[in-house]
Structures are given as C-alpha cells and as structure tokens.
Amino acid sequence: xxxxxxxxxxxxxxxxxxxxxxxxxxxxxxxxxxxxxxxxxxxxxxxxxxxxxxxxxxxxxxxxxxxxxxxxxxxxxxxxxxxxxxxxxxxxxxxxxxxxxxxxxxxxxxxxxxxxxxxxxxxxxxxxxxxxxxxxxxxxxxxxxxxxxxxxxxxxxxxxxxxxxxxxxxxxxxxxxxxxxxxxxxxxxxxxxxxxxxxxxxxxxxxxxxxxxxxxxxxxxxxxxxxxxxxxxxxxxxxxxxxxxxxxxxxxxxxxxxxxxxxxxxxxxxxxxxxxxxxxx
Amino acid sequence: xxxxxxxxxxxxxxxxxxxxxxxxxxxxxxxxxxxxxxxxxxxxxxxxxxxxxxxxxxxxxxxxxxxxxxxxxxxxxxxxxxxxxxxxxxxxxxxxxxxxxxxxxxxxxxxxxxxxxxxxxxxxxxxxxxxxxxxxxxxxxxxxxxxxxxxxxxxxxxxxxxxxxxxxxxxxxxxxxxxxxxxxxxxxxxxxxxxxxxxxxxxxxxxxxxxxxxxxxxxxxxxxxxxxxxxxxxxxxxxxxxxxxxxxxxxxxxxxxxxxxxxxxxxxxxxxxxxxxxxxxxxxxxxxxxxxxxxxxxxxxxxxxx
Numbered sequence: 066x067x068x069x070x071x072x073x074x075x076x077x078x079x080x081x082x083x084x085x086x087x088x089x090x091x092x093x094x095x096x097x098x099x100x101x102x103x104x105x106x107x108x109x110x111x112x113x114x115x116x117x118x119x120x121x122x123x124x125x126x127x128x129x130x131x132x133x134x135x136x137x138x139x140x141x142x143x144x145x146x147x148x149x150x151x152x153x154x155x156x157x158x159x160x161x162x163x164x165x166x167x168x169x170x171x172x173x174x175x176x177x178x179x180x181x182x183x184x185x186x187x188x189x190x191x192x193x194x195x196x197x198x199x200x201x202x203x204x205x206x207x208x209x210x211x212x213x214x215x216x217x218x219x220x221x222x223x224x225x226x227x228x229x230x231x232x233x234x235x236x237x238x239x240x241x242x243x244x245x246x247x248x249x250x251x252x253x254x255x256x257x258x259x260x261x262x263x264x265x266x267x268x269x270x271x272x273x274x275x276x277x278x279x280x281x282x283x284x285x286x287x288x289x290x291x292x293x294x295x296x297x298x299x300x301x302x303x304x305x306x307x308x309x310x311x312x313x314x315x316x317x318x319x320x321x322x323x324x325x326x327x328x329x330x331x332x333x334x335x336x337x338x339x340x341x342x343x344x345x346x
Numbered sequence: 347x348x349x350x351x352x353x354x355x356x357x358x359x360x361x362x363x364x365x366x367x368x369x370x371x372x373x374x375x376x377x378x379x380x381x382x383x384x385x386x387x388x389x390x391x392x393x394x395x396x397x398x399x400x401x402x403x404x405x406x407x408x409x410x411x412x413x414x415x416x417x418x419x420x421x422x423x424x425x426x427x428x429x430x431x432x433x434x435x436x437x438x439x440x441x442x443x444x445x446x447x448x449x450x451x452x453x454x455x456x457x458x459x460x461x462x463x464x465x466x467x468x469x470x471x472x473x474x475x476x477x478x479x480x481x482x483x484x485x486x487x488x489x490x491x492x493x494x495x496x497x498x499x500x501x502x503x504x505x506x507x508x509x510x511x512x513x514x515x516x517x518x519x520x521x522x523x524x525x526x527x528x529x530x531x532x533x534x535x536x537x538x539x540x541x542x543x544x545x546x547x548x549x550x551x552x553x554x555x556x557x558x559x560x561x562x563x564x565x566x567x568x569x570x571x572x573x574x575x576x577x578x579x580x581x582x583x584x585x586x587x588x589x590x591x592x593x594x595x596x597x598x599x600x601x602x603x604x605x606x607x608x609x610x611x612x613x614x615x616x617x618x619x620x621x622x623x624x625x626x627x628x629x630x631x632x633x634x635x636x637x638x639x640x641x642x643x644x645x646x647x648x649x650x651x652x
Contacts, residue, residue, distance in 0.1 A: 101462065108459045112452055119447035180443040185499065188409050188437035188509075190429055191460045 106195050113199040114206060123168060127207050131161030132214040138280065140222045148312070150223040152282060155306040158215055158239050159299055160279040163270060165207035166243040169200050170250025171257065171266040179259025197251070204247055208240045227310070235309045242302040245325060248332035249298075255339035273297055283314055298328040362387050362507050362538045363408055363426075368417035370403055370562075377403045379563040381417070387506060390529065390539045392549035394644060395559035401542040402440075404559070405509055408540065409437055421507065433462055436505035438496045438513055446485035450476055450495055453484065454502060461503030473528040474498035475521060489516030497525060501532065508532065508539045514548060526551055546644055558647055566647050573647075574637075582611040582619060584633040596622045608632070 118124050139153035177183050186196065216232070219225045227235070250266070257265055274280060276290060277299035283291055294300040301321040307313035308321075361384045368381040378400045385391050393401050406412040407419055410427010421431040444453065454471070458464035471477055474494045479487075484495065493516055500508060510529070514522045529552055533539060543549055549556060549570070556573050558566040566573055579600060585607045593602050598615035613619040616635060624630065 101459075105459050108456050112448055112456050115452065116445050116447050177445060181439065181441040182444055184411070184439050185437065185441055185496070187411065188432065188435075188439065189457060189460050189499075190432040190503070 102192070105191060106198055109191070109195040110199040110202045113203045117169060117173075117203050117207070123165075123173070124207075127165045127168065128210050128214055130164065131157050131211050132218050134160070134280070135215055135218055136222065140218070145224060147224040147226070149282075150219065151225045151227070151310050152307065152312045154215060154219050154223075154225055155235065155310060155312070156279040156282070156303050158212055158235065159242070159277075159303040159306055160274050161211035161215060162208040162239045162243045163246045163274065163299060165211070166204045166246035167250040167253070167266050167270050168263075169204050169207070170247050171253035171269075172263045173200070174251065174254030175257045175262035176259045178254070179262075201244075201247055204243055205240050208243050209236075212236050212239060231309050235306055238305050238309065239302070242305065242325065245298050245329040245332055248329060248336050251336040252332060252339050255336065255343055274299055276300075277303060279303055298325060301325050301328075360387055361385065363421045363540070364419070365404075365408065365414075366418045368404075368407065368414050368419065370407065370412065370414050376562050378407070378414070379561075381562075381564055383557055383564070383567070385507070385538045385540060387538045388533055388536045389554045390533055390541055390552050392553035392556045393540065393542045393559060394546070394549055394556060396648060398561075399559040400562040401559060402511065403562075405437075405439075405511055405540065405542065409435075409509060431507075433503065434505060435507040435509065436500035436503055437509040437511075438493075438500035439509075439511050440515075441492075441496060444484040444492065444495065447483060449481050449483055450487075450498075451480045453495060454498055457499045457502040463504055464502055465504045470498050470502055473501060473531070475524040490518055490521050493517055494521060494525070497528070501528075505532075505537055508537050510539060510541045512542055512544065514543070514545060522548075558644065560648055576647075579612050579614055580616045581636050582613060582616070582623065582633070583608055583636070585609070585631045586627070588627075593623070596626075 135153060135157040139150050139157060143149045143153070174183075183196075187193075249269075253262065253266055253269065276286075277283070277294050277297045278286060278291075279299055283294055283300065283303075286294070301316075301324045304313045304316055305318065305321045305325075308318060363385040365381055365383050368378055369376070370378040381400075381404065383391070393404060395401050403412065407414050408421060408426055410421075410425065410431065419426045421428075422434055424430045448456075454467060458467065458470075471480060474497050476491075476494055476498060479491065484492065487495065493513060497510070497513060500510070513529075514525055517525060526548070529539060529541075533552075539552075541549070541552060553570060555569055556567070557564055558573070566576065568576075586609050587607075590602045590604045590609060593599065593609060593611055596611070596613075596619050598613045598618045600612040600614055602612075603610040611619060611623075620635070
C-alpha cells in the first residue's frame with residue numbers, strides 16, 4: 066500500500082496541468098452568449114409558471130379567495146352601495162396581489178429549500194437571480210389573474226363603474242406594488258423551515274391585511290389600530306389604489322410612495338442578509 | 347494565461363479536481379482532517395466511510411458549497427463552485443423531494459438550458475432509463491425513479507466531472523445495473539466521477555480508486571486491488587458444535603466469530619491455521635476458505651484503525 070504522498074505528483078506539476086484546463090474552460094464559457102442566458106430566464110419562468118398553476122393548493126386560494134371575500138363583503142353584505150363596492154374592490158385587490166407574492170416566495174422557496182432541491186440548483190450553473198426573477202414574474206402573472214377575477218365579480222355583481230384609464234392605473238399600481246411583498250416573502254422563504262412556512266406566512270399575511278384595512282375599511286377600525294396601520298406596507302399600497310377612485314383616507318401620493326419604497330429597500334436589505342446567512346460557510 | 351510545460355501533463359488523463367491538506371471543522375469538531383486527493387478524467391473515485399465520516403462535507407467542499415478552513419481545493423484549475431467549474435460539472439445530491447408538479451421531460455429541458463453544451467435529450471433519457479415515463483409528474487415517482495431523474499439532471503450538461511452522492515439508494519436491481527452501465531459509459535467517455543456509496547459492491551464494480559474516510563481522515567487510499575491486498579487475512583468457515591473459545595488458540599488466528607452453526611476464523615496465515623485446525627478436528631463439516639473481499643477490507647480497516 067502506497068501512502069498518499071507517494072501517489073501524488075508534485076504541486077508544481079499540478080499547477081501546470083490546471084493552467085491548461087482553465088484556459089480551455091474560458092474558451093468554452095465564452096460560447097455561452099447572451100441568448101443562452103436569456104433562454105435560462107425564459108425557461109425558468111415558464112416552468113415556474115407551470116409548476117405554480119398546476120399546484121391547486123397554491124393556485125386555487127391565490128385566485129379564488131380574494132374574489133370570494135369580495136363577493137361576501139363587497140357584494141352580499143353591502144347593499145348596492147357603489148361607493149363601498151368601489152372602495153372594497155381596491156382593498157381586496159391589494160389583499161389579492163399580496164397573497165401570491167408572499168406564498169410563492171415565502172412558502173414555495175422554504176419548501177424547496179427544505180427538500181434539498183435548491184442545493185441541486187445551486188450546484189448547477191443556473192444564475193441565482195433566475196430563481197428570483199422567475200418567481201417575481203409568476204407572482205405578477207397571478208396578480209393579473211386575481212385582478213381579472215375581482216374585476217369580473219365587480220362588473221357582474223356590483224354597480225362599480227370605472228373608466229378604462231382608472232382600471233389601467235389601478236392595475237399597474239397593484240401589480241407593481243407586489244414588489245415589496247415579494248421581497249418580504251423572500252426573507253420568510255430564506256429563514257423559515259419548510260414544515261412551518263405556510264402557517265407562518267398565513268400568520269403574517271392575514272393579520273397584516275386586516276390591520277391595514279384591506280378587509281373592512283380602515284376608518285371602521287378603532288383609532289389606535291388606525292395609527293398602527295401607518296407602519297404596515299399594505300395600508301400604504303391600498304391608499305395609493307384608493308387615490309385612483311378618490312376614496313383614500315389621507316396622505317399624499319408622495320408620502321405613500323416614499324414609505325413603500327423605504328419598505329422595499331429595507332426588505333431588500335434584509336433578504337440579502339438572510340441570503341448571506343444561508344450561503345457558503 | 348500561462349500555457350507552458352504542457353508536456354508535463356499526463357498524456358492519457360489529467361487531474362481535473364484536487365484537494366491538498368484539506369481541513370474543515372464544525373463548531374470545533376473536525377469534520378475533515380488533512381485530506382489529500384486527486385481525481386483524473388476517465389476515473390471513478392469512490393469515497394467510502396460510515397455515516398458522519400465526512401463524505402458529504404468533502405463533496406460539498408469540492409462543489410464549492412462549503413469553504414474549507416485550510417488547504418487547497420481546485421476544480422478544473424479554478425475555484426470550486428465558480429461558474430466555470432459548475433458548467434463542466436454535474437452533481438447528484440441527496441434530495442428528499444423534487445418540485446412535484448413538473449414532468450420529467452420538463453425538469454430535464456430546464457437543466458439542459460443551464461449548460462453551454464448540453465447532452466442530447468434522448469441520450470440523457472436513455473442513460474437514466476426514463477424512456478417510459480417522460481411525461482410523468484415527479485409527484486408520481488417512486489424513490490428509485492426519483493434517483494434516476496436526479497441522475498438525469500446531473501448529466502444534462504455533459505459533465506467532465508460528476509459527483510454522485512449515494513446514487514443507487516432506493517433503486518431496484520435493474521435500475522442499479524442501468525445506472526452502473528451509464529457510469530461506466532461516461533467514464534469511458536472521459537468523465538471523472540466522484541462517487542459516495544454505502545454499497546461496497548457498487549464501489550467494487552465501478553471504482554478505479556477508493557478513499558476510505560474515518561472520522562474525517564483518510565485511513566486508506568488506493569486502487570481496489572491495493573485495498574484488498576492490504577488485507578492479508580483470509581476467512582475460514584465451517585460448522586461446529588464446539589465453543590468458539592476452542593479456536594482462539596489456533597496459530598495465526600486473528601479473530602473468531604460464530605454465526606449460527608458456523609464459525610468464522612480470520613487468519614493471517616491460512617496454511618498454519620488449517621493444518622492445526624484439521625489435525626485437531628479431522629471431521630470438520632462444511633469447510634470453506636475465502637480471501638477478504640472489499641467488504642471485509644472495509645470492515646477491518648474501519649474497525650481497526652482506531
């Protein structure tokens with residue numbers, strides 16, 4: 066039995082061998098052009114979409130719950146008051162776009178991480194950002210579906226009347242407004258254990274929505290809760306949405322935008338910290 | 347880039363991954379202790395060891411998923427875990443589950459897109475033996491079938507370096523034969539393969555070289571023949587009603603075990619022991635003599651080198 070040191074070539078010899086290999090590597094990696102990289106993002110997004118839409122535990126509640134809640138609170142309990150129906154359309158729209166953002170990132174990522182599936186992806190040359198971008202796009206696609214289902218309910222069952230410009234502005238605000246919640250979901254997805262992630266995400270999602278005045282109008286909440294809502298990002302997004310139909314409570318567009326931007330930056334920073342705490346040791 | 351002294355390169359196979367004086371501790375406990383190893387292209391290196399011996403830590407360091415405390419790690423002459431290294435490598439790690447609502451076909455298409463020169467789709471399917479289930483959702487796969495899919499994903503990029511962490515867990519005999527066939531084929535094509543396994547038969551069948559880890563240290567390293575040869579012992583087996591202590595005094599006997607009716611003697615010198623054994627027990631039943639296989643070698647080395 067030879068010992069290890071006998072069987073190994075000298076370090077000097079080794080480094081030459083390696084040099085040759087790495088020069089081949091560089092030529093080869095230049096062959097990957099920008100189109101191939103874009104193709105990774107395209108396929109990652111396509112399959113993230115198929116994965117999500119085929120999963121009834123994710124897709125059904127994401128799309129149907131906001132519409133069902135709206136039918137209950139905005140239509141049945143509200144006797145043909147178009148102003149209340151319009152108000153609640155905006156707040157349930159806000160509620161609806163937060164769901165897929167939090168669950169796709171929060172629960173989805175935590176589960177795949179827990180299974181060890183992300184280890185396989187990390188060992189592959191997939192760019193890490195493809196994972197984030199694909200989920201972001203899929204969350205936004207779900208937002209579109211949520212808003213479409215809410216719009217359909219409002220069109221058929223209520224007397225809400227919005228101009229095309231209002232519909233487009235409202236949709237744009239809400240779809241883009243999903244970004245801070247995607248980042249919040251990302252933080253949760255990186256930190257939570259797979260088993261507890263869906264429950265914890267619900268514990269964040271539902272109380273935060275209620276306290277931000279998304280289920281019943283903020284003015285119907287007690288005063289101290291109304292002041293507390295100032296600290297919750299969904300409140301500010303719903304106020305921006307309500308501005309489109311002139312039903313907002315208070316605060317300028319600039320103030321709500323500034324606060325949402327601040328939350329986005331803080332969540333971005335925290336998700337970077339969470340990511341770094343999980344990465345290579 | 348320096349491109350000198352290419353003549354010093356081994357003409358047939360070059361070193362594609364190496365680790366020198368590698369040490370890694372977790373919370374003060376040594377997980378890897380002064381590891382030296384090299385993998386050449388077209389070579390299968392089996393890393394054997396009990397649970398917790400450091401196999402997975404070693405693979406994770408070679409994949410760049412963990413940083414070593416000290417030592418040099420190099421994969422294709424670049425940093426382990428760098429994009430250049432990843433594009434030429436494939437990894438089959440232990441995974442509890444895959445995203446359930448994607449089809450086998452889709453998983454493979456996605457992983458093919460990650461690599462500059464992906465392996466042909468049909469070839470991936472054939473190697474992994476997935477011909478009959480390309481449209482099946484990963485939710486519906488058995489443990490062995492999932493392993494086959496993970497193997498498929500690990501070879502999607504035409505890897506020059508392939509990591510297989512317990513690849514045949516949960517596979518039936520046919521699937522395992524298929525996997526071995528694929529591994530041999532890839533090796534013929536020049537892929538360097540790092541394999542960890544609990545099945546010594548697998549290492550015996552596939553590996554060119556073996557690294558035996560115990561508590562983070564390499565206790566043996568060499569070809570299968572070298573490892574087997576380092577075990578000079580032979581097993582003598584026979585049935586006997588007598589107490590095992592009667593055989594312990596026989597010359598050259600290292601250890602005595604009784605398994606049911608049978609007595610197993612480990613001996614360092616077959617002739618000496620046999621002569622003494624037969625003269626004392628002329629009517630011995632069911633006598634057989636066998637030299638140590640990899641399994642015996644493994645058990646002995648793993649148990650003995652405390």
